[in-house]
Amino acid sequence: MKKTRLMLALSMLLGGCYYDNEEELYPSPTTSGGDTTVVVKYSSDIEPLINQHCYGCHSAASYQAVGKVNLEGYANAKSAAQKPKFVQCVRWEQGCNMPPSGRLPADQLQKIERWISQNFPE
Numbered sequence: 001m002k003k004t005r006l007m008l009a010l011s012m013l014l015g016g017c018y019y020d021n022e023e024e025l026y027p028s029p030t031t032s033g034g035d036t037t038v039v040v041k042y043s044s045d046i047e048p049l050i051n052q053h054c055y056g057c058h059s060a061a062s063y064q065a066v067g068k069v070n071l072e073g074y075a076n077a078k079s080a081a082q083k084p085k086f087v088q089c090v091r092w093e094q095g096c097n098m099p100p101s102g103r104l105p106a107d108q109l110q111k112i113e114r115w116i117s118q119n120f121p122e
């Protein structure tokens with residue numbers, strides 16, 4: 001019991017608050033042209049990003065040799081991104097720095113964060 005509550009508090013602390021906001025999970029269609037509500041899709045936004053920055057070590061062919069996380073394909077990318085560790089890694093937090101060669105540009109990081117908060121549109 002105690003441990004569960006601690007883990008919950010910890011995960012909220014570490015930024016696990018993506019899923020408790022209905023507004024973020026189901027964003028209303030954009031009316032003003034502001035791009036915070038633009039839907040980020042795996043197929044058009046996330047796959048190319050992961051392909052460019054992560055497949056070197058996390059493709060189906062390469063992940064076993066290197067990082068143990070297969071990020072290739074929608075199902076794999078989604079299940080990895082559902083873990084809080086994923087966004088921590090791309091934010092270079094908690095001792096995990098991905099990609100290791102240098103931080104993602106801010107706009108790409110934002111895409112990942114939006115994709116997660118929008119509940120992983122395919």
Ligand code: HEC
Pocket residue numbers: 050053054055056057058066067068069080085086089090096097098099100101104
């Ligand atoms: C140069 C190789 C390389 C690239 C490129 C790379 N990674 Fe990794 N990744 C690793 C290695 C090695 C590990 C395992 C060791 C570690 O956690 O540092 C890892 C681990 C991870 C983990 C799991 C951490 C954990 O402890 O559970 C995640 C999530 C991750 N990477 C995401 C990404 C994402 C997203 C990208 C692209 C933006 C990326 N990585 C690019 C090498 C890489």
